[in-house]
Amino acid sequence: MLKKSARHFPGQIVMFCAWAVSATLSTASAADLHVLASTALKPLFERVRPAFESATGDRLVLSWGASYGNAPDTLPTRLSQGEKADVAVMIREALDEQIAGGYLRANTVRNIATSRLGLAVHSGARRPDISDVEGLRRTLLGARSVAFSSGVSGKYVVSTLLPRLGIAERITPRSLVIDAPGLAGQALLSAQADVALQQMSELLAVPGIQVVGPLPEAVQRVSVIAAAVTSHAQQAQGAEAFIGYLQSLHTAQALKDSGFDPVVSP
Template identity: 35%
Template structure:
């Protein structure tokens, strides 16, 4: 009789344990969410590198999209927001994010600064590298280039409206310096459509077929902050906040630095 009770209890306990595990799995699956994220190019590679680890740890699925922080192209984040695209998290240039926050399109207080991004310049792989370590050297590189490319986002806006003036070459660059919409500057250089170009270093590094010459000289450098925030009306705000906490964690600073960014952990 006692053996029967003992065996019955073991069988019952295993059954209850199996039910408990199945129940926890069901709850975990129920709590998992699809988080729709749109990132601008400057942080895109860091995000791509970190996304698998987040998905594995959280059980959430990241549904990712890409677009510039400003401008009027179809994929530009402000344009996506204006047409009511369903997005939970945006990662973009801080100033542009602040504008969306003031407009009430992002959850107040959810902004977290992820990294700073300096501007670098590149040439087609194998071509001679101009010396841009000084302001005069950078100026000569612009003037001697057959065609110069820069982006339609933060770095390109700076080059177009401020850097050219600082270098006193605005008139000389008319007709041979072009702002490139939607396409990474590195790809334009790699395809031979420009022989010199500048963009945030983190956007140049992943592109094959180019050589990075170096950063802009410190006297004329512009470092752009990339930040993330939760979109107002997101139905998965707790999961979105968990993603922001993960991306801004100090343990991920090394992975972010590897992409050419300067990580900023926990700053707002």
């Protein structure tokens, strides 16, 4: 399998080699790397953290927040206020806004993965068929309550998904909005909702629920997750090594297991 990868994905191999060189150099001056990241990435980073720290000697200091918003704990607010950070990992559109504001280095931006919206139900519930739009519509209409986040995914549900399905007026009264960065799947565990809608990675982060799968492509919202070194990074070399590691073959399976689709860089 590895031999095939070397033949068919030369860009990935070059990228991995670049990360390996950076990691070797970083080990010589191990340091704390301060990372500001979207909350949806928490399960992934917890998976990859031990191997990265072992390979480089650097220690990841992780902090979570929403990619959008003006609240004190959101990533844009914290970047604008100069919070100590070497790298930011967030939704690409939000990251581009931070580059325009001068908080991130444009020449270090790398796309890491794509993320899709998914649906989950109680662990013991009958598994609904959401393979097409009509099946999704039936599932939502049959739910006593539908939970979703107040963040980007929930805004899409309210502004686009429900109107497109033609059921906004019927679902809105039985909607349960979970304040970001809270997880909609928790509402299933507490029996406050029958259905939860959120990014696949965030649904998979809640043990004890049944993640049915991603929404049909016709009504799907795909987000690109990207990373960049901050403008005031104290550990810029280590930050670039971490970004390279997130793009490497080492991390591809962890991305998939965490509900993301890896982005193959040329």
